[in-house]
Amino acid sequence: xxxxxxxxxxxxxxxxxxxxxxxxxxxxxxxxxxxxxxxxxxxxxxxxxxxxxxxxxxxxxxxxxxxxxxxxxxxxxxxxxxxxxxxxxxxxxxxxxxxxxxxxxxxxxxxxxxxxxxxxxxxxxxxxxxxxxxxxxxxxxxxxxxxxxxxxxxxxxxxxxxxxxxxxxxxxxxxxxxxxxxxxxxxxxxxxxxxxxxxxxxxxxxxxxxxxxxxxxxxxxxxxxxxxxxxxxxxxxxxxxxxxxxxxxxxxxxxxxxxxxxxxxxxxxxxxxxxxxxxxxxxxxxxxxxxxxxxxxxxxxxxxxxxxxxxxxxxxxxxxxxxxxxxxxxxxxxxxxxxxxxxxxxxxxxxxxxxxxxxxxxxxxxxxxxxxxxxxxxxxxxxxxxxxxxxxxxxxxxxxxxxxxxxxxxxxxxxxxxxxxxxxxxxxxxxxxxxxxxxxxxxxxxxxxxxxxxxxxxxxxxxxxxxxxxxxxxxxxxxxxxxxxxxx
Amino acid sequence: xxxxxxxxxxxxxxxxxxxxxxxxxxxxxxxxxxxxxxxxxxxxxxxxxxxxxxxxxxxxxxxxxxxxxxx
Numbered sequence: 001x002x003x004x005x006x007x008x009x010x011x012x013x014x015x016x017x018x019x020x021x022x023x024x025x026x027x028x029x030x031x032x033x034x035x036x037x038x039x040x041x042x043x044x045x046x047x048x049x050x051x052x053x054x055x056x057x058x059x060x061x062x063x064x065x066x067x068x069x070x071x072x073x074x075x076x077x078x079x080x081x082x083x084x085x086x087x088x089x090x091x092x093x094x095x096x097x098x099x100x101x102x103x104x105x106x107x108x109x110x111x112x113x114x115x116x117x118x119x120x121x122x123x124x125x126x127x128x129x130x131x132x133x134x135x136x137x138x139x140x141x142x143x144x145x146x147x148x149x150x151x152x153x154x155x156x157x158x159x160x161x162x163x164x165x166x167x168x169x170x171x172x173x174x175x176x177x178x179x180x181x182x183x184x185x186x187x188x189x190x191x192x193x194x195x196x197x198x199x200x201x202x203x204x205x206x207x208x209x210x211x212x213x214x215x216x217x218x219x220x221x222x223x224x225x226x227x228x229x230x231x232x233x234x235x236x237x238x239x240x241x242x243x244x245x246x247x248x249x250x251x252x253x254x255x256x257x258x259x260x261x262x263x264x265x266x267x268x269x270x271x272x273x274x275x276x277x278x279x280x281x282x283x284x285x286x287x288x289x290x291x292x293x294x295x296x297x298x299x300x301x302x303x304x305x306x307x308x309x310x311x312x313x314x315x316x317x318x319x320x321x322x323x324x325x326x327x328x329x330x331x332x333x334x335x336x337x338x339x340x341x342x343x344x345x346x347x348x349x350x351x352x353x354x355x356x357x358x359x360x361x362x363x364x365x366x367x368x369x370x371x372x373x374x375x376x377x378x379x380x381x382x383x384x385x386x387x388x389x390x391x392x393x394x395x396x397x398x399x400x401x402x403x404x405x406x407x408x409x410x411x412x413x414x415x416x417x418x419x420x421x422x423x424x425x426x427x428x429x430x431x432x433x434x435x436x437x438x439x440x441x442x443x444x445x446x447x448x449x450x451x452x453x454x455x456x457x458x459x460x461x462x463x464x465x466x467x468x469x470x471x472x473x474x475x476x477x478x479x480x481x482x483x484x485x486x487x488x
Numbered sequence: 489x490x491x492x493x494x495x496x497x498x499x500x501x502x503x504x505x506x507x508x509x510x511x512x513x514x515x516x517x518x519x520x521x522x523x524x525x526x527x528x529x530x531x532x533x534x535x536x537x538x539x540x541x542x543x544x545x546x547x548x549x550x551x552x553x554x555x556x557x558x559x
Contacts, residue, residue, distance in 0.1 A: 007540050008540065009540055081535075081538075083540075084538035084539075084540075085534050085538055087539075087540055087542060087544055088540075089540060157548050158544045158547065158548055159534065159544040159545060159546065159548060160544065160545075160546040160547060161531055161534065161546045163531065163534040163535060164531075165535070236535070237535050240535040240536060241535050241536065241538070244536065246532035246533055246535070246536055247532040247535065249529070250528050250529045250530075250531050250532045251518065251528050251529070254528070255513070255514060255517070258510060258513065259510070262506055262510065483536075
C-alpha cells in the first residue's frame, strides 16, 4: 500500500451512479404515476398499444425503481462512503479501477435489457424477480463484480475497523447473493425440449407451494437487503457526516445489526398468510414480523437521537430534513408492516390497497428520501460545486411530504374499505357486495393516489434539475466541505 | 422420529442458541466498556474524520504494527 500523501478519493464511478440514480428515478416514477392513473382511469391503458398496458408497465415500474433508482443510489453511496470510512482510494489499485468500470458498463447493459424485455412482455412472472434467465446470469455476474470490488477495497484499507455502514453493505451483498440465486433457479425450456418454444422462456425449479415460499423468501428479503439494509448503511454515514454529530450509540447500531440479520430472514412467509402454505410457516413468519419491530426501531431511534443537541439543523438544512423524515417513515413502515403481518389483521389487509400503501410509505418516505439526501450530500463533494438551490430542495421536500401523505392516507382508507366490503355478509351469509361495487367506491381514492404520485414525480423533476444545475453550474468550491453541505 | 421432527427440534435448538449468543453479545458490549477494556463508541468518529490524510483510528498497515512491536 502506498503513502496517502497527496492522494485523493476516486469519485469517477460515483458520478456515473449519481447520474443513473437521477435518470432511473425520473423514468421509474413517471411509469408509477401513469399506472396509478390507469387504475383510476382505465382508458389510459390504451395509449401505447400492448406496451402501455398496466400489466406491462407495473413490473417495469417496480424493477426500474428498485434495480435502477435504488441500486444506483446504493452503489454511488457505497463507492463514495466506502472509500472514505476505509481511508483508501480506488485509484490506488489499478485492478479495482478497471473492475468498477466493468461493473458500471455491465449494469447499464443489464438495465437496458431489463427495460426492453419487460416491455416486450418477456417475464418470469415472479414478484421483484421478473427478469428472465439470460438477464439473471448477467445480474449474478454484476453482483460478483461488486463483491470483488467491495472486498478488494476492504483488503487494501488503511482503517482496520469496519465502520457500521460497511457491515450493512456486506450484508446487502451476501443477502441478495444467496436469495437471488435460490429464487431464480430455473430451467430454460428451449434447451430441455429439443429446441421448442422461445429461447427466453424458463420454468422455476420449484413448484406450487414450495415455489411460493421460495419466492416470498426472496420477495420479502429484497425489501430487507435492497430497501432496508443498504439504506441503513447510507443513513449511518450521511446523517453523522452532514450533521457533524457522531452516531448516538455505536453499540446500539451493532445490536440492531445482528438483530435485523437474525430476524428478517424468517419473516417472508407473512406474504402467504391464509394461503396453502403450512400453518407453522404462517405463524412463525407472523411472530418474527412482530419481533422485527425491535431491531428496526433500534436503528431508527439511534438515527433520530444522533440529532440530539443539534435539532436546530432540522430547520436550517433541507438535507437533514430529508434524513430525519426518512428515519421517521422507517419507523412508521416498520410498525405498519408487523401490524399487517398479524394474522387477524392480515385477513382484512391481504390483497387490498393497504399493501401498496404500506410499501410506498417505506419506498417514498424512507428509501427515496434517503437517496435524495445522500445524492445531495455527495454532489458538492464529487463535483466540487455548491448545491444550486436550497429553496428548491426545501420546496421539493415539502411537496413530496404532502404527496406521500396523500398516497398512504388514500391507500389506508381504500384498503380497509376494500377488505371490509369483501368480507361483508348479510343475515343469510351471502356476500353483500360484488367486486365492481368495491371498484366504484374506491375510485376517488385511486384519483387521490394518482395525484399524490404526480406531486411526488414533480418533486423528482425539481430534484433532477437541482442536481443537474449543481453538477454543471453551481458555484465552484475551493475546499471540500467538512460537514454541512454548502447550498445557495 | 421423522425428518420433519428432527428439523423442528434442530430449528428450536438453533434459535435458543442464537438468542443466547445474542444476549451474551449485549452483555459483552456493555461490560467491556464499563470495565474500561474497550471503547466501542469511538468508532462513531469514523464517519466524521474520514479524509484520506486522516490518521486511521486503528491502523491496518502491517508495517506500522511491526514498528509498534519492535518498540
